[in-house]
Structures are given as C-alpha cells and as structure tokens.
Amino acid sequence: MAEQDLVNLTIDGRPVSVPPGTLIWAAAKKLGIEVPIYCYHPKMEPLGACRMCFVAVEKMPKLATACTTVVSEGMVVRTDTPQVKKGRQGTLEFLLINHPLDCPICDKGGECDLQDFTLRHGPGASRFDLNKRHYQKPIPVSENILLDRERCISCQRCVRFCQAVAQENGLIMDQRGFRTEVAVDPDAPFDSIFSGNVVEMCPVGALTAKSFRFVSRPWELRKTPSVCGNCSVGCNVRVDVRVDKVQRQYSRTNDAIDDGWLCDRGRWDFAAVNSAERLHTPLVRRNGLLLPTSWEDALALVASRLRAVAQREGPGAIGGIGSTHTTNEEAYLFQKLLRAGLGTNNIDHHHGSFPASAHDTLPWVWTDSIAGLEQASHIVLLGADPYHRQPIVDLRIRNAIRAGAHVYILSPEANRLDRLAAGVLRYQAGQTATVARALLDIVLTERLTRDAYADNRHAPTPSPSPAGRREHGEAAGSPLAGGGELERVADAGVDVDALRALARELASAKGAVLLYDEMATLEPGGETLAADVLELALVTDNYGRPGAGCGPLFDDNNSLGARDMGLLPDLLPGYRPVGDAAARAALARAWNADLPAEAGVGYDEMLSAGVKALYVMGANPVRHMTPEQVVHLGAVDFLVVQDMFLTETAQRADVVLPAVAYAEKDGTFTNTERCVQVVRQAMQPLPGARADWEILLGVARALELDWSYAAPAQILAEIARTVPHYAGASRRALGAQGARWPLTPGPRDAEGRATLVGSPYLDWHMLEHGLARGAGPSRKLAFTRGRGE
C-alpha cells in the first residue's frame, strides 16, 4: 500500500502507520504494545463483549475498546493511563469473581490468557468475598471436548466459531445475565470435524480436549513448528511432545493454507506415532517366520537379494512402490535408488498409476490456491468431499460462501456442504468424469466459450484421451467427439437442466474454481476427468487469476510431492518423460549413473505380474489388491517393506525395515496446492526405527552406491539442482510457511513470459497465469510436452 494511503496515529506517544480500517488493537500489536483481548479473535468479526481491551483515545469521552475501534488520521491513543488500567482491572476483577481459580488442576494453566492478563494487567487481589456461581464440573459437549462452565468467561469465541466460521451451529449461548453459559445446540450436535478449534481458541480452561486432560502441563511440552502429516492440505502445526509422545497439535497459522484452523484429524489423530504396535527392529523371514535381526544384517540381505534378482532376471524384474506420506527427500531417494542404483523405471506410488498417465499432459495440479478460493465467485466440487477428505479446504470454501461465493456440489453422495451450497447435483457413483464431460459438452455446444479462449481455439486440446482429442476450431459449436454425454448423464440420474444452468453460470462467472477429488480420476472412465476439467476452466475463462482455476484434491500429505519427485514409471522427477534423452542425460550426470530409457510398469502391473522383486516404502498395497494380485505378490522372489507397522503387506515381506513418522524426522512435504513446506523433527525417533531416507541410504550403501547424504537438507539441495520446478528449494528459502512451486520463475521467453528453468514440461506461465490476456493471436494454448508444436 502506498504510504499516502496509510493512516497515521500515535499509541503511547509512538507513531505508527497502518492501512485504513485497521483496529487499534492491530496497530498496537504492530508496535509491540500488548492490548489484552478475550472475545476478539483476529480471524473473526469483532464482538466488543469482554471489555478487556480498553484504551484511552483523545477526544473520546469514554474508554474505547481497541478491538472494535478503527484507527483514524491523527488519532492519539494511550494504553497506559490510570483510567485504562482501572478499566482493565475492573474487567479482570469481574471475570474472576465467578471463576473457580482452580488453576492447579486446569489443563490450560500455564498458557491461559486469564492467568497471563491477570498477572500483567489485573488487580493483585479481589474484593469479592461472597458466593461464586457453581456448576457441575466438566460436562462433555462432544465426544472429544469437555466444558467447564465455571471457568468460562463468555467471550463467545467458540460459539462464534461454530456459527460464523464452521457454520455448523454446534455451540450456542444459553440463558442470560450471570447465568449465561455455553451449551450444545439442542437441534445440532457438536460433531463437526472442526470442533477442536474451539479448544485452541478458548482463552481460558473452559473448553478442554479429552485427549489432553491431565496429560501434561503446557510448559512441559516441547513445541516444534511443523506440518500436519495427515491429508493433502498441509496445515501448519505445532507438534507438542512430552516424553517422546506427541500429546497434541496446535495450529501455527499459515494464512495462505489453513487460515489458523486445524481439523480434528490433524489435531488429535496422531495415535500412529505414539502406538505401542510400532516396529522397532528390522525383521527378516527365516523358515517362514519374520524374526528380529540387526540393521546391518537386514540391509545387507536387501542389497544382496535385489542384486541377485537384477542379475538373474534383469533390472526390469525389480519394482518399487513409494509412499504418499514420506517426505519429498525420501520419495526422491526412493526413485533414485531404483533408477540409478537398480536400473529400473518400475516405480509408482499408491494411486499413482493413472491410466493414460501424466506424461501426455500437464501434471494434474491445482492451478490456483487454497487462499484463492475466497476470491472465487463460484466453486464447483466434482466428486469431491473435502469436509471428510481435505477438511480445511472445506472450511475455506465455507469462508468463500460467507463472502458470497456460489458453491455447486456434483457428487454421488450427500456432502456436509450441501446445506450451504447454491446447487447440488447427484449422480450415480462412478460417473464423475461423465458429468464433467457433459458440462464441457454443454459449454461447447451452446458456444458458452469466452473471448480469451476464442482467440486461441486453434490450439491443441490438453485432453489426453483420444476420444476427446480434437481441434477446437472444429469442435466449438459441435458436441464432443463420441457425443451422447447428455444422454449418459441423464441416465446417471443427473438433472440435465441444472447442469445446463451451471454451465451458463460458469461461462459468466467472475471467477470459478473447479475441484475434483484425486480418487474420481481412478474411477472407470475417469481418465478424461482431469483434462476435461482443465479444458472446462480454460474455455470458460476461469483460469489464471486468483479465484479462478481448477485442479485435484489429493489424498495424502505428500501425494503431489510423490508425483513431483518422479514416483511414476514414465516420468522422471519434474514430470520429464523417461524417453527424453536430454533430461535423462542431465540426471545421469547428476546421479553418476546410466538411466533406463524405457518406461517402467505401474502400480497395478507391478502387483499383477510385472516384477520378481518388489520394494515397498510406506505403502500397504495388499489392503487394496485384487485376489489375483495377492496370489502374485506371494509369488515374487523378494519383497522388502519399509513401514512403521507390520502392515498386511509387511506381513508378507521377506525383509521389514522399521520406519519413523513425520514427527520424528526432517524433510519437506508438498501440499495439494503445490506448497512445499518444511517438516521438522519434533521428537526422538523410536529407538530401533529409522527415517526412510536413512534406510534408503543404508540400502544404497549396501549396494555399494556412492551416496553420502548426512541430512535431508543435503537431499533437498540435490532436488533443487536436479528437479526444475524445485529449483531454489532450501530450508531457508521455504521458510516457516513454505513456498508454492515453481519456486523460481525462469527466464522470460520470446514473448516475455516467465518460463520454468530447464523444464519444457511445465509451462509455468500457463500454470500461474493461464491464457495471457491480450497476448495476441499468435499465442498458443500450449501445454508444452516436448514434442514440438
């Protein structure tokens, strides 16, 4: 903001300049002046109820509340006058008259705003010598949360969160006056997946987590900033550890990703880390039994058996299934081990094997961002259920709804967001791709394409499927090749008129974001989904600006990272086809090894018949396999599994190598909107277990490869050198809140557009800006794929 647009004021005699509309509280914060607050929460509308944040403003007859008073030019604010002190002391004295003062047994004690502000702003003693109000000690308000009404100061943060942020209406204010209490809405149980946020927001010990009850004093916790290891949103967490157990996760507020919220899974679902079932020694199969052995023994065995299979059957007989949970560094090392160390491209990850895989097109990425959702006028969910699968994206969508966005839910099943949606379209399971295609068909048939696209319609379609491939010059105005989409969706139970209405809305939307679930692409016929949605976004000009775009919602914390790092049979790290000699040569130089030029076999094929030796890291394919595949898996010569638990797959392994959880190691994750974030070791690893990167390093050394990584940071440095869209990545560059790839914009091309360093496979300009507005008729809709144009 330009300097002249700022508002200038003084607080306690110190000048400060802030944007118009800033609250005195925030202006004081900027100066490092603490104005105590209870009811105010920076992520919610001011309430002005607790009367704690009194300040004196010159020319105002009464004390002002800093959380509700907006700054004005020349304002003179004081936070240190006797009147202010008396006002705050008065409020604190009031708050404490009915407070039980049971700090010694309160879970909040030590991180309680009531304690802290009483110490810093309150009276030393109370003049109240009468009878306090009493309630039954904690009562459950949900499965996970307890309410101690005696401790409550009625700040309404929890109630406002439920009503305004989560919009789930679980908690309400009940009774009135001094009998006021927080209560569960009799008509709406407090069962939201966002419920745990009220525990973190509660400024006192009124709302506490059952899982943390009497577990630890806050000052005994070791607090490490990290990233949630659960779903693909990548919420920023603080991992709180005591005696080598994760006790809880709190938000550490990344406005761009989580907006300061966590879902209950992220907050409380870390039982796996603390589990007594964890593996803590390598296991080797002897006489049919998995028996403990030393790391040295196990690693040597893995190396010798893999080498034996390679020598006997050729490197193509070896395959590896990597993980969507391990770090980028580990995924990178895994494919490097297989490609450079063992000479095979038989590499994939769970859900990794997309039919008509990504080598034909732009990687399936979210072209916009999570924060961009709040700028969208329309949000379309295709076969996606973010409430259950990517909850904090769902919460962001709720924010967008509050800001006026129209949300359309196209899904076979009821969705928790339905209630708030502008439109809901139901169809039979497995038909997401058909519905998306029908939507595209309507747009093309009814000529709903918009100008920016019309200029470029000679460009090739990004659709990877032959059925959809066509020149738009011919296709505009005519139905999609193959046709019959509308009949098919009508058969699938879709209200075609509603679909038509939606298509028209998209074509005139200020900005629409279209999101599909990763899993919907795996449905039979789903192979066209990603490309069709991308095309839909392009032809309706919902692309390339905040609040307009499309992309997948992935499953796991590092689903995208696994793909970025090349856990794919046909793509090297950075989405470069294995057949690209130049890309292969560059990696071969960096890795000092020859790389196979033929694409490998994918997930399903590996499990069906493709390999003699299988290396599984952090995946449990047996749980998802067909009976035939299970039979085959029993027949492979050698199966090695790296995992935290003796999974169904590990139970069938020849060697099991115990791994550690995200909280026990350093590294990076890449979330569903391309944000690469640093994960930090929050606790000592389980004795006997090792981080996946360490295990891979051990295997490489046993294979006599010249690997010498001392820490994940060194692996990241190599990734930054060898994976184009991660160029510039380092722990320092990623900082506390990560950075979205491509991390370094490349040099400008002839038309002045930024390109991605060294990668013709990702047109970064396309990704970030979509069609260049006014770029001229020669501008091609280019998903450059290295095949020339």
Place this chain on the structure above:
Amino acid sequence: MAETVERLVTNETPLPLGAYPKLVTRDMDVAGIDQIEVYRAHGGYAALAKALGQFQPDDLVEEVKRSGLRGRGGAGFATGLKWSFLPKESARPRYLCVNCDESEPGTFKDRMIMELNPHLLVEGTIIAAYATKVHHAFLYIRGELPFAMRQVERAVREARAAGLIGSDILGSGFDLEITVSRGAGAYICGEESALMESLEGKRGYPRLKPPFPAVVGLYGGPTVINNTETIATLPRIVELGAETYAAYGTEKSKGTRIYCLSGHVNRPGNYELPLGTPLRTLIEDFGGGVRGGKRLKAVIPGGSSTPFLTTEHLDVPLDYEAVLAAGSMLGSGGVIVLDEDTCIVGAVLRMTEFYRDESCGKCTPCREGTFWLVQLLERLEEGHGRESDLDLLNDICDNIAGKSFCPLGDAATSCIVSSIKLFRDEYLHHVRAHACLVGPKASRTDATLEKLAHHG
C-alpha cells in the same frame, strides 16, 4: 368480535386544569376507540390522509423537526433529525421498527396506547413510514403484553381491510406492509439493536455501533426505530401542525408527553402533560399526593434506570434539560414515588435484582457486576454489610458505567450511585444497626441484633 375496553384513562384531574391538553391521550377513554369505525368517527386516519395528500415525505420530516418532537423511549433524541440520518439511496430495503417492547420498570404508557387506542399507533406508523420512505414496518411488541398484541394485530387487520395498509394507500401511490412481531420477554430487546437481532430471529444481544441502525439496521438495511408513544404522537402533529404542537412544552422540550405515575401516590396512572410541568404538579395535583398522608421520600423520574430525586427536587420542571440538571433523567417518563416508610436499600436491591436478571450477559461488566452488586446489597439489606461496602458499591458501579457494551450497564448503576449519595445515612444505619431505618425490617428484637452482631 372485538374485545371491548371499558377501562377509563385516569387522565382526569380534580383540579380545574383546563390548560392541560390531551393530545395523544385525547380519545383514550372513548368507548370502542380501538375499533376502526369509532376511531374514524373521532377523526382517525384523517391525519394520515393529510400527510399523504399534503406532504411530500421530506416535507413531513421537516414538519416533525419543526414540531420539536423528541423520542419518548428514554434518550429523548430529536425524531425528525433521526429520520434525516437515513441515507438517500441504499442497495438494501429500508425499514421502520416501532419499539413496542415497553419493559422499563415504572413505565406503562405504550401499553395503554396499544391496548386502548391501537389505531393511533397504526396511523402513526403509516405516517412515519411515509415520511421515511419505508415500505415495510415492524411493530415489536413486548412478550408479556398479549392483550396489547391482540389489539394491535386487530387494528392492523382492520386498517389493512380498509386499504390503509398495503399498496397505493388512499390513492397516494404509497405502499406499506406492516408486520406485528412479539418478543419473548427479554428487557434487552427494548434496546434498539437487540430488538433488531430479535426480530431477525436471533438471540437478543445488542449490536456493535457504529454502524448505527440508520445505516445498517434490520436485515442489514437502513432502519429507523422509534418508540410507540413517539409514533403515536405523529397523527396529532400532522393534524394540529408542527407549530401548534411545538407551542406546548418548553423551548427545548416541546409538546406533551405521557408520565406514568406509580408508587405511593393516591392516584397512580398515565397523565399526559406538557413538557416542563413541575414534578409537584404531577404528584400532588394529578396524583393526589402521597398515599396515606405520608411524606415523600424519593422520586425516580424516568423509569428505574434513572437516578433518584428527593423532596428538594419537587419543583423541578419535567423536561429533558431540567431533570438532567437536577441530576437525573426524564427517561421513559416512568415517575415512581416512594414514601417515607420505604427502605431505600431494599428498594435499590429490588431494582438491582431486575438488572441482574435482565442483563443479556454479553459484556463482562454488566453480567458479572450486577451479580456482585446484588450480593452486596443483599448483605447490606440483611444487616450484615460493612461500611466499606458503600465505597465498593460505588467503585463497582464506576467499573460498569461507561464500560459496559450497551446502556443497560449504566442504567443498573443509576439507582445505586444516586441512593448512596442521597441516602448514605440510611445505608450506614443498615451497617451499624443491622436493621433497616424504616419499613417492616426496621425493628429487630434484641436477640436478633445480638445474633447479627456475632455474625456481622
């Protein structure tokens, strides 16, 4: 079938006080005035016809400004000026709310208007809506007044049937819908923004201001909100003309208002008097003096939220400025008279209990402070108090007044602070004698005193 109202308004004076005009209460005691035919036969809705036929809305606002009419709900804000705060243009519809949530202890004038002459309220509402260019008005009626609710609903029905509500009223092209809504018995809902929250179906909490209702009010639209009596005065202003109305009252407090006289007087009731009429005239001439020939002890001039006055204030003119100068407020016009045998501590305790129970609980000072005040006053009233409790009461009041979210907090402190100032000795008597100075608990047996002394 209409419910007939046989009750007479006690606006009769034993004195030849022909100079006292009846404007708002003029037809209150006309039998059947609550029915539209009778109301019309007495000139009802003529003012509406005049307003619609002879005034442009903006001219009507000017007319009301000239009349000097000030809000009768308590704050006494100039009505015409308030209306002129509405923005000329707005994206959202604008609304009129009529505050019929009369809940102030000691106040019962709006109830009388609603129960006896509901058409006067309806006519005023249509006039106000026309002046403020509003096409949807809401009457929010106190939940405890079911009869008033039925009367107003019936009047609205009759007026609608007569073409006075709906589209193209009296051929003027002006459209108006009126919705009658009933509260659920919360004092806070008489506060204008809490009333709007309640109308919207939410919990009755006062809203943050700014934005003020004139800018963002009901359902987010610009909203004008007026008290029942204020609205019911409008037909007379239109009928008589602003100048005639403004000739009553004082320079700054023009016109007449209804005083609700209650407490220890011989003839309690509603009396419409020109503003500026001395308190003594109301109590002695209209109210017939203190009941039982006793001496007057204290008067609350404007509902329980206003500070006490005493015998020395009997000659204070009842207008906004003079009562303020005397240390109290004209408020809602609820004049409560206490005689010499009233224990002031007991009376204050009773009133403070009301504020404790009616605090909405939103803000800390009002929610917790009233809870504490009641306990302290109980202790004093029961003879267990300490002298230091008086300073403590005053300091708690200081921590509430001006610091609470809405004026209810301030209101709760008025009777305490003023009574300690005016009747300190009586409080001290409670501390020292462990008994009331006057009233049924004034005499205690020696045994009781001894017992109290041990505990006190």
